[in-house]
Amino acid sequence: MQGDFEFLINGTPHRAGGVSSATSLLGYLRDNLLVAAKDACGAGGCGACSVLLVDVDGRGEPAMRAVNACMLTLPMVAGRSIWTAEALGTGGQLHPVQEALASCSRFGCGYCLPGVSVALAEAYEGRRELSLGDVVGQSVGNLCRCTGYQPFRDALVSALRDRAGEGGEQRGLAGHLPPAAEGVSPLAYRDRDGVSFYRPETVVEALRLCQAHPEARLLAGGTSRCWGDDPGGAGAEAATMISLEAIVELAEIRRYGDAWRVGAGVTLARFADRLGDELPMVGEMARRFGSPQIRNRATLGGNLSSAPHHSDLVPVLLALDAGVCVEGLDGVRSLRLDELFTGFRQTALAEGEIITAITIPDLPQVGEGADVAHRMCGFFKVSKRGSNDRAIANAAFVVELDGAGVVVRARLCCGGVAAYGARAYEAEEKLVGEPWGRGAVQRVAVELKGLFPASSDQRATAGYRNALVAGLWQKFFTQNRDPGQPAYADVGLRDLLARPAVAADP
Amino acid sequence: MAASPPDRRARNLASGRARFVDDAIPARGMLEVALVYSPYARAGVLSVDTAAAAAVPGVRAVLTAADIGGDNNLSPEAGEMPLLAAGSVEFHGQPVAAVVADELAAARRAADLVSVEYQPRPPVLGVEEAIALQSFHGPELELERGEPDLDPVSFGGVIGKGLAIAGQEHFALEPGVAWAEPGEEGEVNITASAEDLGFVRRGVAGLLGVPMSRVKVSCPRVGGSFGGKLTGALIPAGVAALAAQVTGFPTRVRFDREDEFRLTGKQNAAYAEYKAAYDESGRIGLLDCVVYLDGGWAVDRAPSVLRNILHHLDSAYFIPNVRLTGRVCKTNLPPNTSTVSGGAAVAALVAEEIVAEIGARLDVVVEAVRQRNFYGPEDGRGVTHYGQETGDLRLGEAWGRLLERSAYRERRVEVDAWNGTSRFAKRGLAVVPAKVGSGAPEAEARQASATVSLLPDGSAQVVCGEVEIGGAMRRTIAAFVEDQLGIGDGELRITAGETDQIAASHHGELHAEAVLDACRQLRERLRLVAYRLLQGRGIEVTDLMELRFAGGGVADIESPAEPVPLAEVVRAASAEDINVSATGYSSAAEILGGRTFRDFACGAAAAEVLVDGFTGEVSVLRADVVQDVGRQLDPEAELGLIRGAFLQGLGWQTCEDLVWSADGELLTAGADSYLVPTAAEAPAQFEVELLPSYGGYPKEPGPAAFCLALSVREAVRDAVAAFGKVKPGFALPAPATPEAVYFALHARGD
Numbered sequence A: 001m002q003g004d005f006e007f008l009i010n011g012t013p014h015r016a017g018g019v020s021s022a023t024s025l026l027g028y029l030r031d032n033l034l035v036a037a038k039d040a041c042g043a044g045g046c047g048a049c050s051v052l053l054v055d056v057d058g059r060g061e062p063a064m065r066a067v068n069a070c071m072l073t074l075p076m077v078a079g080r081s082i083w084t085a086e087a088l089g090t091g092g093q094l095h096p097v098q099e100a101l102a103s104c105s106r107f108g109c110g111y112c113l114p115g116v117s118v119a120l121a122e123a124y125e126g127r128r129e130l131s132l133g134d135v136v137g138q139s140v141g142n143l144c145r146c147t148g149y150q151p152f153r154d155a156l157v158s159a160l161r162d163r164a165g166e167g168g169e170q171r172g173l174a175g176h177l178p179p180a181a182e183g184v185s186p187l188a189y190r191d192r193d194g195v196s197f198y199r200p201e202t203v204v205e206a207l208r209l210c211q212a213h214p215e216a217r218l219l220a221g222g223t224s225r226c227w228g229d230d231p232g233g234a235g236a237e238a239a240t241m242i243s244l245e246a247i248v249e250l251a252e253i254r255r256y257g258d259a260w261r262v263g264a265g266v267t268l269a270r271f272a273d274r275l276g277d278e279l280p281m282v283g284e285m286a287r288r289f290g291s292p293q294i295r296n297r298a299t300l301g302g303n304l305s306s307a308p309h310h311s312d313l314v315p316v317l318l319a320l321d322a323g324v325c326v327e328g329l330d331g332v333r334s335l336r337l338d339e340l341f342t343g344f345r346q347t348a349l350a351e352g353e354i355i356t357a358i359t360i361p362d363l364p365q366v367g368e369g370a371d372v373a374h375r376m377c378g379f380f381k382v383s384k385r386g387s388n389d390r391a392i393a394n395a396a397f398v399v400e401l402d403g404a405g406v407v408v409r410a411r412l413c414c415g416g417v418a419a420y421g422a423r424a425y426e427a428e429e430k431l432v433g434e435p436w437g438r439g440a441v442q443r444v445a446v447e448l449k450g451l452f453p454a455s456s457d458q459r460a461t462a463g464y465r466n467a468l469v470a471g472l473w474q475k476f477f478t479q480n481r482d483p484g485q486p487a488y489a490d491v492g493l494r495d496l497l498a499r500p501a502v503a504a505d506p
Numbered sequence B: 001m002a003a004s005p006p007d008r009r010a011r012n013l014a015s016g017r018a019r020f021v022d023d024a025i026p027a028r029g030m031l032e033v034a035l036v037y038s039p040y041a042r043a044g045v046l047s048v049d050t051a052a053a054a055a056v057p058g059v060r061a062v063l064t065a066a067d068i069g070g071d072n073n074l075s076p077e078a079g080e081m082p083l084l085a086a087g088s089v090e091f092h093g094q095p096v097a098a099v100v101a102d103e104l105a106a107a108r109r110a111a112d113l114v115s116v117e118y119q120p121r122p123p124v125l126g127v128e129e130a131i132a133l134q135s136f137h138g139p140e141l142e143l144e145r146g147e148p149d150l151d152p153v154s155f156g157g158v159i160g161k162g163l164a165i166a167g168q169e170h171f172a173l174e175p176g177v178a179w180a181e182p183g184e185e186g187e188v189n190i191t192a193s194a195e196d197l198g199f200v201r202r203g204v205a206g207l208l209g210v211p212m213s214r215v216k217v218s219c220p221r222v223g224g225s226f227g228g229k230l231t232g233a234l235i236p237a238g239v240a241a242l243a244a245q246v247t248g249f250p251t252r253v254r255f256d257r258e259d260e261f262r263l264t265g266k267q268n269a270a271y272a273e274y275k276a277a278y279d280e281s282g283r284i285g286l287l288d289c290v291v292y293l294d295g296g297w298a299v300d301r302a303p304s305v306l307r308n309i310l311h312h313l314d315s316a317y318f319i320p321n322v323r324l325t326g327r328v329c330k331t332n333l334p335p336n337t338s339t340v341s342g343g344a345a346v347a348a349l350v351a352e353e354i355v356a357e358i359g360a361r362l363d364v365v366v367e368a369v370r371q372r373n374f375y376g377p378e379d380g381r382g383v384t385h386y387g388q389e390t391g392d393l394r395l396g397e398a399w400g401r402l403l404e405r406s407a408y409r410e411r412r413v414e415v416d417a418w419n420g421t422s423r424f425a426k427r428g429l430a431v432v433p434a435k436v437g438s439g440a441p442e443a444e445a446r447q448a449s450a451t452v453s454l455l456p457d458g459s460a461q462v463v464c465g466e467v468e469i470g471g472a473m474r475r476t477i478a479a480f481v482e483d484q485l486g487i488g489d490g491e492l493r494i495t496a497g498e499t500d501q502i503a504a505s506h507h508g509e510l511h512a513e514a515v516l517d518a519c520r521q522l523r524e525r526l527r528l529v530a531y532r533l534l535q536g537r538g539i540e541v542t543d544l545m546e547l548r549f550a551g552g553g554v555a556d557i558e559s560p561a562e563p564v565p566l567a568e569v570v571r572a573a574s575a576e577d578i579n580v581s582a583t584g585y586s587s588a589a590e591i592l593g594g595r596t597f598r599d600f601a602c603g604a605a606a607a608e609v610l611v612d613g614f615t616g617e618v619s620v621l622r623a624d625v626v627q628d629v630g631r632q633l634d635p636e637a638e639l640g641l642i643r644g645a646f647l648q649g650l651g652w653q654t655c656e657d658l659v660w661s662a663d664g665e666l667l668t669a670g671a672d673s674y675l676v677p678t679a680a681e682a683p684a685q686f687e688v689e690l691l692p693s694y695g696g697y698p699k700e701p702g703p704a705a706f707c708l709a710l711s712v713r714e715a716v717r718d719a720v721a722a723f724g725k726v727k728p729g730f731a732l733p734a735p736a737t738p739e740a741v742y743f744a745l746h747a748r749g750d
C-alpha cells in the first residue's frame, strides 16, 4: 500500500500524502488557493466546480473532458492531469472562450463563469463541428441565475468562429494534451484514517479485492451521488473503495461477431460518440442523459449496477435487446438485461460479481427479401425540467413490420415509472400479429397505462407517470403512423437546433 | 449582438481570478461551523444537551441561544426572529445550536451528538391552512378607490376565482458565506456575501450586544442575491460573529446548497381570491381582490412585499373601482423575503389571469382586451388606484414596437393555421405588458451618503456603501460622475462594500443620488477657479453657470475644443484652500417627492410556446421583449439583465417547484430536485430591444423583465385552449409544470 500519490494540476505535480480518501478534488483545489472552481451545490448539479480532465474521446484519442470537481475524490485523480479555469489561457492570454465570455459578462454576478468557461472550452477543444443544439447542450450542466444563457451561446459560437479562422488552430489547449492516450494507472492507497482506495488493473484483481473486502464500495465514474438518493458516489465513507477505472478491458468498445461489446467502464459520452450515429436511440438518449460533465464520468456499468429506476440508459438497452456480461471469481455468465433487475435499486448480481460488458446485437436486416420491411425506433423522456433532469418517465420503442404492415416484433420499454426499467411483454404480445394502426395502438396504450406500478414523489404523481407511459406510446405512433414517413411536425425547433453553430460563410 | 471589448473585471470573472468571499486567502484555516437543525416544523424545545458534542476533539464551542449576549432577533420589521432557536422551533431545519470546531468534519460529527428534546406540535403549513386557522402576522392592509361596493353585475360580466401562486427559491449560485475576525478591542470584522452591509452590521451588533461602531462589515463582491442575501446574509454572518466573539478566533461559516434551501426565506407563495366586473368592450370596471401571502413563521420583508403587490395588482391596466386587501399568513416555514420583482410579478400574474379570462368569455382576442384596459390620458384613465399619475408611462410605445418587431399579427395567423393542422401538439402565442414602479426604497433604508474626492491629477475617487453585485450601480455612479465632472470611467476609482467607510444600505439609487449631489457640490466649488483659469488663457466665458465639464477638462460652452485640464483646476483649487472632496447626501423622501413611486418602468413581451399534448411538456420557441429602461448607461448590460430576469420569471412559471412533505420538510432542497432553468430552457430565439434612451434616471430593468415572463404562462394558456378541451377561465396552475399542463388537458384518472 502506498501512503501518497501524485497528480498534475495545471501542469504542476502535486503530491497528496495521507489525505482522506473522502477529500473531494474541489475541496483540495480550493484549499490550495485554486479557487476558480466554486462549490455551489456539491452534488454534480450546477457545474460551478467544472474542471478539465485529460481523458480520451470516443475514438480513444486524448481529449479534454469537462468534469465536476465536487464529484471526484482525490484518489480518483491519482496519476491524472487536471486543468482549472485559471490556467486555460496560454501565453498570457485568456482561453478564447473566456475572452468571448468576458465580453458579455458585465451584467451577471460572474460566479458561474469559470465553470462555464470550462464547459465551453471542452467543446472548443473537441474540434468537432457543432450544431446550435450542441452549443446549447454544452452548457446545460452549468446553472446561471443572472444572464439568461444567451451570452454563453454567443461566446461559444464566436470562439468557434474564431477557431475556424486564421491561426485559430494554435489557440487553446491542444498543446497540453499528451501525444497518445495514456491509460489510468493502478493504485493502492491507504489514507490517514485507514481507508483503502484500490484501482486494480485487471478484472481478476478487482474480483480478488472484492472477495478480500466484501464491504468494499465499488466505484466507476462516481457520479451517482448527483442524483441524490444513492450514497454510492464520491465522498461517501467506506473503509475500502475499489475503482474500476484502470481496467483497460472495461474501457473498450469492440465488435464481436454480430454484436457490439461495450466495456462496463465506458462513459456515456464515449458510448454516444462512438455509437450515437449508428444507433440513433443511443444518441438521443445521451443528449438527454444528465449534463456533459455527468456523461463524461458516468459509465454504463455504473449506471446498470446502481440500477436507478429512472435510468435513461436502461430502456434503450432493453429495446436494443442488450445483454450483460457478469464476472465473478467462479466464472463468467451472461444475462439478458431484463434479468439483471430484481427490485428497486436491486440487481441479480451475486456478492463479488461485477458487470464487465454490455453486448448489443445487431438489429436484423430490414428491406427486400428480409422478413422485416420496416423498423421504427424512438426514445422519449419526460422530465420536470426538459434538460439535465432525471426522468419522470422515459421509454424506448422498437417496432418491426413485415411487407404487409403487420407487426412482427416489438420491444416496448419504459423507465422512471416502476421500481426499475422494464419491457412491457404483455403489451408487446398484444401488438405482434396485428396490423400497425390506430386500433392496435390504442389497445396497447390502455394496456401500458396499467402495466407498471408507479409511485408518487416530489417530481410527479403516480397518475401522471402511468398516463405518460401511454402518452409516449401514442406519441411514438403519431410520429410513425406511416412507416418511413416522418410525420411529426415540430415547428422547426428541431431544425433550428440542428443548424451548424458556425455557418460555413458567416 | 456586437459586444464591446471586455474590461479587466470581466476577464477576471471569466477566468476565475476574481475573488468572492470564500475565495479569500484568510478564510483558510479558520474555525468552521456545523449547525444542528430542527427535525420538526413546530415543536417546543425542552432541553439541549451539548456535553457530548463539546467533548469531541477539535470542538471549540457549542453555541445555543444562551450564548447570545445581545438580542437574539434578526427581524428587520416588528417581531421576533431568533438566530438560534430559543424555547421552540418554528420551521423544519431551524438552527438550534452551532458547533464550532477546528475542522468542518469534526464540527459535523459533533453536531450529530447534540441531543435536543422536542415536544412536537401541529404545524401550520400553507396559506390555505393559515387562513382556516386565522394565523396571521400584523394587520390587514387595504387599498381602495372609487366605489368598490357597486353591484358587479351592473357592469356586464363578472368573473372570480381563487388562485394559488407558488413561491420561488432565489437560488443565487453562491451559497451564503461569511467569516468573522475578532478585533483586539472587542470589535468584530466581518466579511460576508451580503446585499446590504448596513443591515448586516446592525443585525450583528444587536446580536452581540455591542455598539454598531464596533462591527465592520465588508464584501468584495456577491455571487448573486436577488433578495436572498438581505436577511439571508445575517444568518451566516451572525453565526460567524457569535462564534468569533465566544471563541476569540476567526471563524468561517459556509452554507451548502441544502442549508441555503432549508434556512433562508424565499419569494412568498400567495393565494389570491378575486372578483372582477367587466363591460362588453372588455374593460374592467371593478376589482375586489384579497391577497394572502405566506410570510413564514416570523416577519421578514413580507409586509413590504404585500404592500408592493397591492400597488401592482393593476399591472398596466386602469381599474376605476378597486378594493384590495392583503394579509400576511403566519406559517411554519422560514420567514419569506424580498425578491427580484418584490411581489410585482405575483400581482401581474393575477391581473393577466383576469384579462385572459375576460378575453375568453367575450371570445375576443385577448391582446385587444389588454390594450383596451391600458392606462391612458383620456377620461381620467391616467391615475393609478393609489393616486399616482402615469403620464410619462411609455407603455403604448413599447407595446406598438413589440407588436411590430415580433411580427405578432402575422404570427398569430400563422400559429392559428398551424394549430388547425396539428392535433396533438399546439402552439401558443401571447403578448403581455408590464408596468413596475421604481425608486420606492423600503422603509428601513431611507438615506445614503457618498464622498467624491478629486485627486491632483484630475482623477477621482468615490466612496460609498454600495456592494458589487452585477456592476449596474457602478455604471450609474460612473455615468453621473462623467456627466457632472467630465471624469471618465478609466480615471475613476469607486470604493464600495465596506461599512467602515460610510454607513451602507443596499439601495443603489440612493447611493447614486448621493454621488450626484457630491458632484454638484464640487462643480459649484470649481466653477470660479475654472473661470479664472480660462480667462487667464484668453478664453471669454459665455456663461459662468454653463461651463462644460467633459473629457477631463473644463471649457466654455462656445469653445469646447479649448478646455483647461481638470487636473489644473483641481490643483489651483487646492492652492486656494478649496476643499476638493465633497460628501453628498440623498434620501428616499427627496427622490419620491410625495409619490408612491419615483416613476414607472414598463415593457411588453411576446412569447411563443409549443405544448405537447401527449405529455404536457412545454418548449419556449421564441420570446421578444421591448422595455423602457429610462436612461441607458450600458445598453448591452441592460439587455443582459433583462434576459436574466426574464429567465428567472420563466423558471418560476414552468419548472421551479418547491415541494414540502406533509410534515413541513422541504423535499426539493438541492440542485437536482429544485430545477432552475438551464440553457436549454431559455427561449430558442430570444430578442430584446430597449426603447430609445432619454435623460434622467436609469430604471432598473429586472423587475419588469421578470414580470414579462408571464408572457410564457399566457402563451401556455393559449396553447392549452387551442386543444379545444378546456372551458374559458380554466385553471392553469402556477407553476405550469408538465404535469400541471397535462392535467389541464386531460382529466385526472382519465
Ligand code: FES
Residues within 6 Å of the ligand: A038, A039, A040, A041, A042, A043, A044, A045, A046, A047, A048, A049, A050, A068, A069, A070, A071
Ligand atoms: S458544485 Fe455544483 S456541480 Fe459541483
Ligand code: FES
Residues within 6 Å of the ligand: A108, A109, A110, A111, A112, A113, A143, A144, A145, A146, A147, B173, B223, B224
Ligand atoms: S453570472 Fe451570476 S450565476 Fe451566472
